[in-house]
Each structure stands twice: as structure tokens, then as C-alpha cells.
Amino acid sequence: MPPTAGNLGTIALVAGLALAAAGCSSSHxxxxxxxxxxxxxxxxxxxxxxxxxxxxxxxxAPAGEVDFTVTNKNATAVSEAxxxxxxxxxxxxxxxxxxxxxxxGFSLDIQPGSYTLNCPGAAKQHWTFTVTGAQxxxxxxxxxxxxxxxxxxxxxxxxxxxxxxxxxxxxxxAIDAANMAQAEVLYPxxxxxxxxxxxxxxxxxxxxxxxxxxxENPVTVPSQFIGFHKIEQLIWADNxxxxxxxLCTGLVANERQLLTLVQTAQYNPLEMASGATDLINExxxxxxxxxxxxxxxxxxxxxxxNVDGAMEVVSLLRPYLARKDPALLAQISQRxxxxxTALARxxxxxxxxxxxxxxxxxxxxxxxRQLSAAVNALAExxxxxxxxxxx
Amino acid sequence: MSSGPSRRxxxxxxxxxxxxxxxxxxTGYLARPAATxxxxxxxxxxxxxxxxxxxxxxxxTPAQDRxxxxxxxxxxxxxxxxxxxxxxxxTTAAAAMTNGKLVGENTxxxxxxxxxxxxxxxxxxxxxITIGYGPSLFDQRFGLAGRKPEALAQLPxxxxxxxxxxxxxxDLCIQACSDDPLVAFHAVRNLxxxxxxxxxxxxxxxxxxxxxxxxxxxxxxxNLLGFKDGTRNIKAEQTALMDDYVWxxxxxxxxxxxxxxxxxxxxxxxxxxxxxxxxxxxxxxxxGRTKAxxxxxxxxxxFTPPGFQATAADGQPVIPPSAHIRLASFEHNxxxxxxxxxxxxxxxxxPQAGTLLxxxxxxxxxxxPAQFIRLQRSLAADALNEYIKHTGSAVFACPPGxxxxxxxxxxxxxxxxx
Numbered sequence: 001m002p003p004t005a006g007n008l009g010t011i012a013l014v015a016g017l018a019l020a021a022a023g024c025s026s027s028h029x030x031x032x033x034x035x036x037x038x039x040x041x042x043x044x045x046x047x048x049x050x051x052x053x054x055x056x057x058x059x060x061a062p063a064g065e066v067d068f069t070v071t072n073k074n075a076t077a078v079s080e081a082x083x084x085x086x087x088x089x090x091x092x093x094x095x096x097x098x099x100x101x102x103x104x105g106f107s108l109d110i111q112p113g114s115y116t117l118n119c120p121g122a123a124k125q126h127w128t129f130t131v132t133g134a135q136x137x138x139x140x141x142x143x144x145x146x147x148x149x150x151x152x153x154x155x156x157x158x159x160x161x162x163x164x165x166x167x168x169x170x171x172x173x174a175i176d177a178a179n180m181a182q183a184e185v186l187y188p189x190x191x192x193x194x195x196x197x198x199x200x201x202x203x204x205x206x207x208x209x210x211x212x213x214x215x216e217n218p219v220t221v222p223s224q225f226i227g228f229h230k231i232e233q234l235i236w237a238d239n240x241x242x243x244x245x246x247l248c249t250g251l252v253a254n255e256r257q258l259l260t261l262v263q264t265a266q267y268n269p270l271e272m273a274s275g276a277t278d279l280i281n282e283x284x285x286x287x288x289x290x291x292x293x294x295x296x297x298x299x300x301x302x303x304x305x306n307v308d309g310a311m312e313v314v315s316l317l318r319p320y321l322a323r324k325d326p327a328l329l330a331q332i333s334q335r336x337x338x339x340x341t342a343l344a345r346x347x348x349x350x351x352x353x354x355x356x357x358x359x360x361x362x363x364x365x366x367x368x369r370q371l372s373a374a375v376n377a378l379a380e381x382x383x384x385x386x387x388x389x390x391x
Numbered sequence: 392m393s394s395g396p397s398r399r400x401x402x403x404x405x406x407x408x409x410x411x412x413x414x415x416x417x418t419g420y421l422a423r424p425a426a427t428x429x430x431x432x433x434x435x436x437x438x439x440x441x442x443x444x445x446x447x448x449x450x451x452t453p454a455q456d457r458x459x460x461x462x463x464x465x466x467x468x469x470x471x472x473x474x475x476x477x478x479x480x481x482t483t484a485a486a487a488m489t490n491g492k493l494v495g496e497n498t499x500x501x502x503x504x505x506x507x508x509x510x511x512x513x514x515x516x517x518x519x520i521t522i523g524y525g526p527s528l529f530d531q532r533f534g535l536a537g538r539k540p541e542a543l544a545q546l547p548x549x550x551x552x553x554x555x556x557x558x559x560x561x562d563l564c565i566q567a568c569s570d571d572p573l574v575a576f577h578a579v580r581n582l583x584x585x586x587x588x589x590x591x592x593x594x595x596x597x598x599x600x601x602x603x604x605x606x607x608x609x610x611x612x613x614n615l616l617g618f619k620d621g622t623r624n625i626k627a628e629q630t631a632l633m634d635d636y637v638w639x640x641x642x643x644x645x646x647x648x649x650x651x652x653x654x655x656x657x658x659x660x661x662x663x664x665x666x667x668x669x670x671x672x673x674x675x676x677x678x679g680r681t682k683a684x685x686x687x688x689x690x691x692x693x694f695t696p697p698g699f700q701a702t703a704a705d706g707q708p709v710i711p712p713s714a715h716i717r718l719a720s721f722e723h724n725x726x727x728x729x730x731x732x733x734x735x736x737x738x739x740x741x742p743q744a745g746t747l748l749x750x751x752x753x754x755x756x757x758x759x760p761a762q763f764i765r766l767q768r769s770l771a772a773d774a775l776n777e778y779i780k781h782t783g784s785a786v787f788a789c790p791p792g793x794x795x796x797x798x799x800x801x802x803x804x805x806x807x808x809x
Contacts, residue, residue: 270501335588338468369591373466377588387502 042067045129047117049075049098054119056129063112063133070095071103077121083129086114111135138268145320146269146389152316153272154265157197160309161259164193168255172248175231175241183235183244185354188298191228195302196309198282199275200265201258210254214292227251229295236295269317269389273382276310280379283307288372290360300346300357307343307375310382311336317389325388328381335378342374440519442489443795446638449519450652450730450756450789451627453606455568458598458734459575460656460752461583462561462785463590464527471533471808477589478804481522481582482793486800491515494581507584509577516571520578522803523654523787528562538807540645542653542759543788549764550771551781558658558783561593566654566754572599594783596658598734598752605732611685611693614751615661615735616778618678619685622693623720625730636728637756639791647806650791652756655729655763658736658783661750666778677774679714687716699723713774719766727765729755750779760786 041064046057049072056068070081082094083106092115093106110131117127140146167190174182194201194212202208211227226247234244283306286292293299314321314332321329343357345367352359363371440448465474484494491514495505529539545560567578576597583592602614603621607628614620625632634640639651666674671682679697680687689698689709699717701709710717721728737749757763770776793801 331588338466338588342467370467373587373591376591377466380584380587383503387499390501 041065044069047071047081048073049078049081049119049122051075051077051123053122053124053127054078054081054117055127056117059128060130060132061110063110063131063135065107066110066131067105067107068093068095069103069105070098072098072100074100075122076100078119079121080119082118083108084116084118086116086128088116088118088126140269140389143320146317149316149320150267150269150272153267153313154262156312156316157200157262157265157267158259160193160197161255161262164190165252165255165259167193168248168252172245172252175244175248178241180235180239180241183241184296187228187232187235187296188293188301188353188355191293191298191302192305192308194228195282195305196279196312197262198306198309199278200262200267202278203265204258204261207254207258207261211251211258227254229292232293232295236297269320270386272313272317273385273389276313276385277379277382279306279310280375280382284372284375284379288368288375293360296353297360298353298355298357299360300343300363301355303371303375304343304357307336307339307378310378314382314385317385321385321388328384328388332378332381332385335374335381339371339374339378342371438517439490439515440517442486442520442793443800444792446650446652446792447519447521447789448489448792449521449566449568450637450732451605451633452517452519452568453609453627454601454603454732455517455519455575456570456601457568457572457575458601458752458754459565459567459572459579459595460598460754461565461567461579461595462525462593462656463563463565463583463586464593465532465562466589466591469532469589471535473589474533475804475808477586478522478807479802480585482800482802482804484582484585485520485522485578488578488581489515489518489520491518494585507577507581509580510571510574513571513574513577516569516574518567518569518571518574518578520582521566521568521654521789523564523566523789524807525561525563525785525787527560535807538645538647540643540648540788542643542761543786544760546655546760546764546784546786549767549781549784551773551776551779552784553780553782554784555658555782558594558596559785561785561787563590564654564656564785564787572597596736596752596783598736600735602733602735602751603731605730614733615663615749616666616674616678618674618680618682619693620733621731622680622685623716625728632728633730636758636762637730639758639788642758647809648788648790651789652730652758653760654787654789655753655755655757655760656783656785656787657751657753657781659751659753660748660780660782662778662780663747663749669778676711677713677715677778679710679716688714711774713772715770715773715775718769718773724765724769727762729757729762729766731755756789 041062043058043061043064043066045061045066045068047054047068047070049070051074054070068081068083072079079098080094080096083092084090085092092110093108095104095106098104112131112133112135115129115131117129119125119127140150167186171183171186171190174186198208198212201211209224209227212229213225213227214229215225215233228251231244231247231251234240234242283303287299287303287306290297290299293302314329314336318329346358346363347356348358349356351357440452442448487494493506493508493511526539526543526545529535529543565579565582567575569575569578579595583590601612603624604611605624605627607626611619611622625636627633637652639648639653641649643649669677675681675688685693686695687697687710689701697710697716697720699708699710699720699722703709717723731753732755733751733753735749736752737747739748740746741748755763790803790807793803795801
């Protein structure tokens with residue numbers, strides 16, 4: 001069956017994934033498809049595969065959506081056309097397996113720059129394709145409410161990361177002073193800053209592991225179990241501070257690195273929304289089971305921190321959502337209230353380790369199930385945010 | 392930290408997000424094409440069972456091979472309106488799924504798929520979805536106290552039970568039956584997902600083999616005891632018996648329930664290791680039938696009526712006084728009958744004993760739960776009790792079927808809330 005427009009999404013998909021994989025530490029690739037990019041301009045480009053080559057017509061397009069239609073006229077030795085970066089290192093889109101008489105194509109959202117259309121087997125294999133215009137930001141940037149939300153979120157992440165460093169330093173001072181009781185109190189006070197922004201920290205996978213890794217996650221390698229939870233194990237399970245000062249110094253160094261990274265990071269509304277769901281998913285899995293803070297049983301304050309981090313996102317998106325989907329906003333608010341009500345049952349003064357909550361081990365299975373039902377309902381609602389902010 | 396690498400990059404992930412658009416566009420949601428449905432072998436009846444009918448499907452429907460059963464409780468704070476809206480949403484989803492469609496279209500790349508997707512491409516395999524309301528639904532929470540049928544109450548303590556609260560009760564139940572286990576599971580999973588924020592799972596059970604015959608066209612299956620089960624069950628063709636013993640009629644104090652039925656679910660653990668060590672003749676005496684043929688001990692074939700009065704040369708009854716089929720028979724219970732529709736189940740291995748954690752997930756439909764209570768009390772003397780224990784229990788009132796007319800389809804809850 002000849003390729004049709006309907007099944008070509010997969011080809012652009014491959015290119016997109018490759019870029020995403022390569023792009024997480026670099027700037028957005030010059031040609032990376034961009035979430036929420038404007039779809040206003042679509043340029044149709046015809047590419048005929050002939051023994052001579054694959055000349056794009058036109059060879060120039062304004063930035064935006066470009067729809068390539070590839071037809072093999074009469075080229076028995078040529079069966080594909082690929083759009084590559086000008087250095088040929090990355091394939092952005094392609095149509096393969098076109099024997100004479102068949103046609104297909106692919107669509108891409110392309111940023112300005114020079115590209116190469118490549119058709120192996122032709123007399124002239126490389127053809128230049130130029131995209132003109134100014135670098136355009138994604139559509140959400142022109143929405144003042146979304147743009148403001150993203151800016152504010154960057155500030156929230158920065159402040160949380162800074163608070164994490166400060167609070168962890170205080171925790172480390174107690175450890176250095178061999179003050180176990182104070183260390184127990186200061187541990188959850190530092191943890192909550194991390195748990196509000198954890199999906200951001202997870203971008204730099206090894207940093208997340210170094211700061212927040214558990215013994216079995218991702219690997220059961222003692223040399224990689226060096227973060228919060230190793231110190232937690234020493235304090236609560238092993239009842240010792242031996243080795244803790246050195247671990248704490250390393251922990252602060254890693255947090256400082258995180259702080260540096262988040263200060264230059266860029267966010268977008270879709271990622272904020274996904275991150276909110278991720279935070280509540282976290283609460284619904286590792287917090288409900290007590291797995292995360294298994295030695296200290298301080299799961300409730302970090303559970304609250306997950307909810308706080310997610311609801312910060314909702315709060316920042318509220319002006320936008322109030323117009324875009326007020327029903328969803330109302331549902332999220334109602335379900336957040338239900339979570340707060342469920343959590344409030346376990347508030348205590350001063351609480352376990354001065355956390356404001358009882359020790360999580362005292363929360364029994366039926367009660368955990370009530371918490372779980374509330375938090376899963378909230379996560380389900382939050383998962384509907386992303387489509388509303390994706391432009 | 393999360394339990395694995397984050398699937399979504401929070402930043403610089405735009406490429407992946409945009410690429411996902413391609414997936415949605417290319418995949419589409421044409422699950423279970425009609426050609427697949429009609430091509431399915433029709434040995435056990437049509438591939439789809441009509442959803443809109445006078446009685447809910449999944450009761451008189453010829454028993455499918457597989458079961459997924461969910462008991463759900465309303466969550467704290469759920470309101471009457473929430474419940475009503477949920478029942479509407481469930482109706483729409485159930486009508487779609489039993490017709491071989493997904494619970495929602497989904498081509499939006501930035502929205503979680505509305506349908507969870509595991510049944511895409513699986514023939515609908517006679518899926519039926521039957522719901523019921525537990526006694527607790529009629530407490531003060533939803534203003535339904537005045538709609539509670541008098542006959543709907545928690546079952547009284549009954550012989551040979553040691554109930555696990557984790558497998559007992561429920562505000563609502565969903566019984567999904569299909570010849571394909573994935574299709575049945577998919578139905579319960581998606582309805583539970585739709586219900587989040589209003590209801591949450593109380594418990595759930597999967598049944599892997601039907602243990603009853605509900606129509607004369609079906610061969611009698613066997614339960615985990617290795618015996619044929621359901622030989623003397625009410626059959627759907629026996630419409631007079633269905634009216635007398637299964638369908639709620641004018642006798643109910645609640646008109647909304649007319650045409651419905653009561654569902655009694657019992658999780659019955661079978662100590663199969665012990666049973667398997669019992670010698671054949673004793674197994675047959677416990678049941679009252681031969682193991683191979685399923686014939687009553689008084690002779691004939693499977694469908695020969697048992698001769699409960701027959702005595703052997705020594706003057707003792709041929710079918711022992713404690714035989715299961717004697718104590719459970721309508722002859723022994725003033726004519727009381729029920730429609731059994733159970734399934735074999737296993738939850739794996741008992742973590743303490745190392746023995747099989749499995750048995751019969753008993754489901755029966757009846758005009759009044761008193762029928763089950765009567766029978767279960769008779770079974771106090773059942774020789775089989777040595778090998779079984781009831782560990783879970785629930786009772787639900789299943790409303791009647793829904794009508795489709797020129798105004799569209801009725802919804803579950805329409806009559807309950809009106």
C-alpha cells in the first residue's frame with residue numbers, strides 16, 4: 001500500500017524524539033519542533049524524486065509548518081528524501097520506500113535556518129532548503145497570562161531551590177555539631193523544598209538520584225546511595241551520625257549545582273502542567289505507601305509539599321484557566337480541598353519531629369486508602385490541565 | 392524521587408511533546424472493527440449483548456467465561472449530584488464498551504487518552520456490564536434513605552464464614568463479564584477511572600472460569616472441586632422460574648427496582664489441597680454426585696433428578712443427609728431457588744500458609760436476598776464445609792435494564808433519583 005499522509009506522523013515522530021534526546025542539555029535545536037508553536041503559516045513544498053535528485057519547490061519557506069509532498073516520478077535508484085540539518089547530523093523528517101509512481105510526505109514545524117534535503121542514490125544527492133524569518137517563540141509566549149505564569153513559576157523554582165540549599169545547610173550544621181535531635185527536626189524542613197519542585201530536579205537525572213535517591217532506586221549500589229535518604233537511614237535506622245557530615249557536604253554541593261541549573265532553565269506551560277500531575281502521582285505512590293521516608297516516617301510533610309508544588313502551578317495558571325476551562329479549575333479546587341481535609345486529620349502540634357504532622361506509621365491502611373482516593377482524584381483532574389495549556 | 396526515570400522532560404522536552412502529536416494523528420481510535428466482531432465464532436451467542444433491554448445484561452445472559460468484579464465506595468465529600476452524574480457517565484461508557492467501542496474518542500496529543508486502551512483490537516466477546524447498589528448507598532449521605540428497598544440489608548451472620556473486611560460490602564458494584572478476560576478487566580478499570588473523585592475501589596476480584604450454566608445451550612462447567620457446577624441452576628429459558636425467583640416484581644416496596652434483581656457475592660475459599668486428598672467416593676458423597684459424569688448418586692445421567700428419598704440396602708439415604716446437593720436443593724428449602732452465576736478465582740498463594748488462595752467467587756441473582764440466607768443456613772450442615780470457608784460477602788440491588796427510545800437512552804440512576 002502506498003504511503004499516505006495519514007501514516008506519516010510516525011516519521012516526523014522519530015525525528016522529534018531524536019532531537020528531544022539530544023536537546024535536553026543544549027538549547028532548543030534550531031529546527032526542533034516546538035510545543036505550542038504557531039500553526040498559522042503552512043507552506044506546501046513539492047519534492048519530485050528523479051534520477052537527477054530531489055529539488056524542493058519552492059526551496060525557501062517562511063518559518064512555521066512546512067508540508068513536504070514527495071513523489072517518485074521515475075527514479076529507480078532513488079526511493080527516499082530526508083530533511084536534515086545542514087551539517088547532515090540529524091534527520092528531521094523523511095519519507096522512505098517510494099518506488100516509481102508512489103508518493104508520500106511529511107510535515108514539520110521548522111525554525112529559520114538552512115537545511116539539506118538528502119536523496120541517496122541521485123546524481124545530486126544534497127539540496128539546500130532555507131527557512132526564513134525571525135526566530136519565533138511558541139504561541140503561549142504571546143498569551144500574557146501564560147507568559148506571566150511561566151515567569152512566576154521560574155521564580156518559584158528558583159526560590160525553592162535556594163530554600164533547599166539554606167535549609168539543608170542548617171540540617172548539616174546540626175549534623176556537624178553531632179546534635180541528632182536537632183538533625184531529626186531539620187531533616188523534613190529541608191526535604192519539603194525539594195519535594196515541591198521535584199519534577200524540575202528530575203530533568204537532571206543523576207542530580208535527582210544524588211540528592212533524593214533511595215537505596216533501591218535507581219540502583220542498589222552503596223556508592224550511589226549518597227543523598228537525603230542515606231543520611232535518613234543513618235539517623236533513624238542506624239542511630240548514628242558516623243559518615244553523615246561528609247554526605248551532607250556532598251548533598252549541599254549537589255543542591256548548589258541544582259540551584260545554578262534551575263536559574264538558567266526555561267519552562268513552558270505544558271511542562272508545568274505535566275509536572276503538577278507528576279508531583280501528585282509521587283504523593284499517590286511513594287508517599288502513600290510510606291516508601292519514600294521509610295526510616296523517618298516523615299511522609300506527611302513531604303506529601304503536603306508535593307501537593308503544595310502542584311497547587312502552586314494551578315495557582316499561577318488560575319487567571320488563564322478561569323477563562324479557558326472554569327469547570328476544570330473548579331474541579332481541581334474542590335479536589336484539592338478534599339486532599340487538604342484528608343491531610344488535616346493528621347495535623348498535630350508540634351507533631352512528629354516538629355513537622356506539624358503525626359508520624360506516618362501511625363496512619364493505618366484504611367486511612368491511607370482515604371488519602372489515596374483523594375489524591376488520585378486530584379491527580380486525575382490535574383492530568384486534564386496539559387491539553388488546556390498546550391495552546 | 393519517582394520510581395523511575397521521568398517519562399516527561401520538564402524542559403527542553405518540547406520536541407518530544409510535539410512529536411507525540413504524530414502518534415495521536417497516526418493511531419486513530421478505530422478499535423475493534425466491525426469485521427472482527429462479526430468474524431468471531433458464535434458458539435456462545437452473539438458477539439455483542441444488547442445493553443438497552445428490560446433487564447440488565449449479565450444476569451440472564453449465557454454466562455461468559457470471564458469475570459471482573461469491582462466493589463466501590465463513595466469517597467468522603469461525594470455529593471448526591473456527583474453520584475448522579477457518575478451514574479450517567481458510567482451509562483454512556485458502559486453502552487459504548489458493550490458495543491465494542493472505547494469510552495471516548497481521543498486524538499488530542501496533550502490530553503491523557505480517555506480510554507485506557509488495553510482492549511483496543513480485542514473483540515468485545517459478549518461483554519456485559521451490570522451495576523448494583525449496596526445497602527450503604529442508602530444511608531444519609533445521598534438523600535436516598537427513602538429509596539432503600541426493605542429487602543436490601545447487610546446479610547446476617549451466616550454459617551461457616553469468617554469475613555475479611557477487605558473483601559466485604561460496597562456502596563456500588565460493577566460486574567463485567569466477557570469471554571475475553573482483558574475486555575472484562577478493561578471495563579471495570581475504565582469505569583473506576585471515570586469514577587475517581589466520587590468513588591474508589593473497595594475491592595476487586597477476577598474470575599477465570601465460569602462455574603455455572605445459565606442457559607440450556609451451555610455445557611455444564613466444573614468448579615475447582617473438579618465437579619460439574621450449576622446442573623440444576625435456573626436457566627434463562629425457564630422464564631416462569633426467572634420471574635418467580637430472580638426478577639424483582641411488584642412485591643418490592645421500591646418501584647424503581649422492579650425488573651431488577653439482588654446480587655449476592657460471596658468469596659468462598661476452597662482448601663483445594665485438603666480436598667484433593669479426599670478419596671473419590673467421599674468426594675462424591677460430599678457433593679452427592681459422581682465426579683466424572685455429574686450424575687446424582689441415585690443414578691442416571693447428569694440431568695436425571697436426584698432421588699433424595701432413595702435408600703440403600705442398609706436403610707441409609709443414597710444421597711447422604713449432609714450432601715451438598717441435598718441441602719442446597721429447592722426440594723429441601725421449600726422450593727427456594729436462586730440463579731447462580733459464579734466464577735473460579737485465585738489470588739495466588741496464601742502468604743502465611745503457602746497454600747492456594749482461591750476458590751469460588753460465588754455470585755447469585757435472586758428476587759430477595761432472603762432466598763440466599765435461607766439456602767446458606769441450610770448449608771450449615773453441608774459436608775463440604777470441611778473444605779471451604781466464606782471469606783468475603785456483599786449484597787447489591789441491581790436496577791432494571793435501561794430503555795432506548797426516541798428521546799435517547801435512559802441512564803442508571805434516572806429512576807433511583809427521580
